[in-house]
Amino acid sequence: MNTLIKSLVGLGLGAALTLTAGTAMAEGSGCGTFTNAEGVEEHLACSTAPIDFTNKGSLQNGAKIFMNYCAGCHSAKYVRHSRIAQDLEIPPELVEKYLMVTTDQIGDHITAEIDPEIQASWFGAAPPDLSLETRLRGDDWVYTYLLSFYEDPSRPWGANNLVLANAAMPHVLHNMQEELSQEEFESEVGDLVNFMAWMGEPARHDRQVIGFFVILFLLVLLIPVYLLNKEFWKDVK
């Protein structure tokens, strides 16, 4: 065998190993630990967020939930309303009517209704900007976090969180959780996190599709390269 093929195989293997290690690391960090009723410390595994950027219905529903339940406190300062209209295929009139809760200009970014600095004095922590939240914590972390609020009378807002112990954020989806079955609630939160993942990287789906074809192209290219290489060296050896 020749060096070219060896190094190509080596490269591919290296890339595959790095990717697997990356995923394993992200999973290994988990979604926090908590003490159960018996006082034993338990490890909380992350639930898998149903991310699918081709599901426009899910993204649209997620946008609706985000603007109605989250934008009161959190900004998403890298996301423009007009981009939501364009990418999520929502007519701009509908975005203006139903999704622009904090501004009247469709070109504006999503700002929080209440100044986060003022909120810091109410909650003890300022609600962070959520544009890149799924990139920072991972889709699954955010999904699990939103599903892990529980009643805790010792906390100022009567709720605590398994993933982020003593979270300063109130359980804002409490009413929704009460009204829906567990399955329906998970599906709503899934849509919300799908939308948040889109906010974090709107081009993610396109990138994955292009990446697939690039790898495919390289694999197909390998065949003529291998044959050529054989041809070049056949008289030398």
Ligand code: HEC
């Ligand atoms: C009443 C105000 C308020 C609302 C409404 C609200 N949050 Fe929060 N949120 C907060 C505060 C305050 C924090 C900071 C928590 C902390 O650091 O303990 C926070 C933290 C978070 C975090 C964790 C950030 C991190 O990385 O530590 C996420 C994720 C989050 N919010 C998502 C949401 C989503 C999604 C919604 C809408 C369903 C929402 N929040 C609605 C106040 C709010």
